[in-house]
Amino acid sequence: MNKIAFLVVAAGLAVVSQQQVAFAQQAAPAQGEKKVVRTADDLPTHEYELELKPSEFLDAGEPVFMAFVKQVKANIENELATLDIQDKTTLRDRHSLLAQIALLEGNDAAARTNLEAARRNELKEANRLMIGHVPESMLAGKQAAGEMKLTDPAFIAAFEKSLAGRWSELPWDKVSDQIKQQKGRAELITRELVMGQVKMGLDPVWEQGNKVLSGDMAHALVSMRIALQYQLPLNATIVKVADGIIKKNATESVDTWTPTLATLTGKEGGKPVVVGVWDSGIDAAVFSDNLWTNTKETANGTDDDKNGFVDDLHGIAFDLEDNRIPELLHPVTEMKNDPALVTKHMKGMMDVQASIDSPERKALIAYMRDLDATKSGEFMEDLGLYGNVAHGTHVAGISLSGNPYAKLLGVRLTFDFKSIPRVTPSVEQARKTAANYRATVEYLKAAGVRVVNMSWGGSKQDVETQLEQKGVGKDAAERDALAREIFDTMSKGLREAMASAPEILFVAAAGNSDNNNAFVEFAPSGFNLPNMVTVGAIDSSGKPTSFTTFGDNVTLYANGFEVDSFVPGGGRMKFSGTSMAAPQVTNLVGKMLALKPDLKVAEVIDLLKRGSDPLAGKEGRLVINQKKTIGLLAKPN
Numbered sequence: 001m002n003k004i005a006f007l008v009v010a011a012g013l014a015v016v017s018q019q020q021v022a023f024a025q026q027a028a029p030a031q032g033e034k035k036v037v038r039t040a041d042d043l044p045t046h047e048y049e050l051e052l053k054p055s056e057f058l059d060a061g062e063p064v065f066m067a068f069v070k071q072v073k074a075n076i077e078n079e080l081a082t083l084d085i086q087d088k089t090t091l092r093d094r095h096s097l098l099a100q101i102a103l104l105e106g107n108d109a110a111a112r113t114n115l116e117a118a119r120r121n122e123l124k125e126a127n128r129l130m131i132g133h134v135p136e137s138m139l140a141g142k143q144a145a146g147e148m149k150l151t152d153p154a155f156i157a158a159f160e161k162s163l164a165g166r167w168s169e170l171p172w173d174k175v176s177d178q179i180k181q182q183k184g185r186a187e188l189i190t191r192e193l194v195m196g197q198v199k200m201g202l203d204p205v206w207e208q209g210n211k212v213l214s215g216d217m218a219h220a221l222v223s224m225r226i227a228l229q230y231q232l233p234l235n236a237t238i239v240k241v242a243d244g245i246i247k248k249n250a251t252e253s254v255d256t257w258t259p260t261l262a263t264l265t266g267k268e269g270g271k272p273v274v275v276g277v278w279d280s281g282i283d284a285a286v287f288s289d290n291l292w293t294n295t296k297e298t299a300n301g302t303d304d305d306k307n308g309f310v311d312d313l314h315g316i317a318f319d320l321e322d323n324r325i326p327e328l329l330h331p332v333t334e335m336k337n338d339p340a341l342v343t344k345h346m347k348g349m350m351d352v353q354a355s356i357d358s359p360e361r362k363a364l365i366a367y368m369r370d371l372d373a374t375k376s377g378e379f380m381e382d383l384g385l386y387g388n389v390a391h392g393t394h395v396a397g398i399s400l401s402g403n404p405y406a407k408l409l410g411v412r413l414t415f416d417f418k419s420i421p422r423v424t425p426s427v428e429q430a431r432k433t434a435a436n437y438r439a440t441v442e443y444l445k446a447a448g449v450r451v452v453n454m455s456w457g458g459s460k461q462d463v464e465t466q467l468e469q470k471g472v473g474k475d476a477a478e479r480d481a482l483a484r485e486i487f488d489t490m491s492k493g494l495r496e497a498m499a500s501a502p503e504i505l506f507v508a509a510a511g512n513s514d515n516n517n518a519f520v521e522f523a524p525s526g527f528n529l530p531n532m533v534t535v536g537a538i539d540s541s542g543k544p545t546s547f548t549t550f551g552d553n554v555t556l557y558a559n560g561f562e563v564d565s566f567v568p569g570g571g572r573m574k575f576s577g578t579s580m581a582a583p584q585v586t587n588l589v590g591k592m593l594a595l596k597p598d599l600k601v602a603e604v605i606d607l608l609k610r611g612s613d614p615l616a617g618k619e620g621r622l623v624i625n626q627k628k629t630i631g632l633l634a635k636p637n
Contacts, residue, residue, distance in 0.1 A: 034084040045476040046215035054202035087519040092121035137162035150233040172249040183242035186235040196377030200419035208471025253541040262626040263402035270594035276452035279392035281412035283568035292407040315410035384417035397565035398583035405594035434493020441497040453586040455509040455579035460487035509578035511549030537581035558584035
């Protein structure tokens with residue numbers, strides 16, 4: 001959740017999402033009986049052998065590529081026929097991919113049937129309203145031109161007319177963000193960007209995996225073929241239509257979030273409260289007036305207080321291999337490009353993702369259009385590195401805003417930013433990670449931390465993907481078993497560590513994969529602990545974001561769209577994600593505990609819920625309200 005990831009998708013095609021779905025071997029169900037799939041781990045394993053490396057295979061002739069597509073299609077259709085998949089998001093993604101395949105096959109009826117199935121399984125209204133309009137408009141163009149000839153003026157005219165008509169009929173207040181995002185993707189995506197991702201992310205996997213790709217990576221390859229074959233030729237028209245719709249409906253959304261915020265002045269008689277930010281690291285200098293300080297330690301290269309950490313003045317840190325290090329802020333020395341250039345264009349990338357028309361956005365698009373595939377891939381990695389560097393500081397700024405009583409304690413985890421990870425997952429490494437989770441929570445307890453923000457996480461499939469990327473395992477089944485052992489070791493260690501601190505409230509970000517955190521076994525987002533809350537994201541107008549992960553335990557929501565906060569060096573930038581929503585809750589809890597330090601964790605959670613507002617149209621879901629919640633502190637239960 002803490003990485004800046006660029007997803008290449010075919011705009012509007014309702015393509016398979018970046019949700020990482022875990023696969024496991026399963027026995028065939030009895031005839032006429034469907035096996036129930038309750039978690040992603042119950043889904044079957046699929047592997048695909050390619051004679052060409054993926055970057056070459058994307059340009060393979062139609063007979064060769066369609067033979068591969070036929071295998072993917074058969075496996076998905078078999079899943080749908082033999083499995084009772086309980087997760088609607090997975091069903092949505094399967095039907096979305098089948099719709100893409102139908103377009104490649106020229107099977108218009110099948111494309112429409114699968115798009116309708118994808119709509120039925122989409123849980124978010126705005127996303128559901130947007131599914132299918134681009135492919136349906138492509139079919140309108142095909143009918144007008146007599147074939148799927150994207151350069152034919154008759155095709156383009158009919159496509160544009162159909163898409164403009166379809167998007168114009170949608171309720172703008174519900175789909176404005178989605179249309180703006182489609183425009184941003186269409187403006188940015190180039191052939192070089194797509195090929196750069198494939199060369200850096202898929203080619204090495206194929207080379208290390210005996211010319212075999214897993215189901216997830218094969219699905220991505222289909223989506224990228226769609227992007228190259230259909231999206232790129234239509235991008236200019238998609239941008240034109242989106243721009244017209246946006247200008248026609250140009251109105252400012254009503255900010256219902258900001259009026260609910262509360263700012264403490266320091267004159268309330270509050271007490272200092274230690275707030276932990278367990279993240280990618282912080283620039284301590286930015287928060288010099290709000291730092292927790294270990295008075296038993298000095299910056300001299302030794303462990304003065306004998307607690308196992310050297311120079312831990314304001315918190316603790318771990319490197320990529322989970323070794324203890326003193327540096328709370330991740331360095332930028334590994335960047336291939338000038339850090340100033342990357343920092344400059346990070347704002348542009350944020351504006352593309354948030355659909356903000358700015359000089360920085362235009363500069364980024366112009367810059368990336370001049371990059372070849374290799375430079376494009378390297379630049380995206382550098383943006384990922386800067387995202388990691390800035391993430392923790394940004395989260396900390398949100399966590400402390402308007403609270404002079406807060407004292408920040410940082411815990412740095414180091415996240416990889418490379419397309420192919422540098423550290424190979426192993427059971428031994430997982431045990432080391434789990435031990436560090438326990439050591440971290442013990443440190444937090446000893447420092448008197450009351451609330452901890454956790455805007456990060458992972459799944460078993462993340463581990464399995466990393467194993468495939470590093471060429472580990474003779475086949476998918478072996479990787480599946482190893483990934484399960486590794487993930488369970490880390491997940492158990494984290495869960496037990498958090499449970500050992502009932503006096504600390506842990507605030508977890510739900511995730512940005514638009515999926516069910518329990519189905520994909522996302523940790524810590526999917527944990528159910530009495531001293532933890534999981535937070536989803538809305539925008540400032542109160543609408544759930546298109547990216548927010550959901551689940552039974554995601555009952556609290558906060559603003560996670562275009563949230564302004566600090567970045568290293570003291571500048572400010574707007575980031576989006578549930579990573580930004582969770583610290584809004586951490587911020588409120590810090591204020592509550594400053595004003596009423598004797599509150600127990602259960603009381604804090606109760607007050608959070610009682611002081612929240614209902615999330616419109618989502619029964620049982622709540623949007624935090626700082627002013628109302630703080631107002632409850634002076635009232636009896």
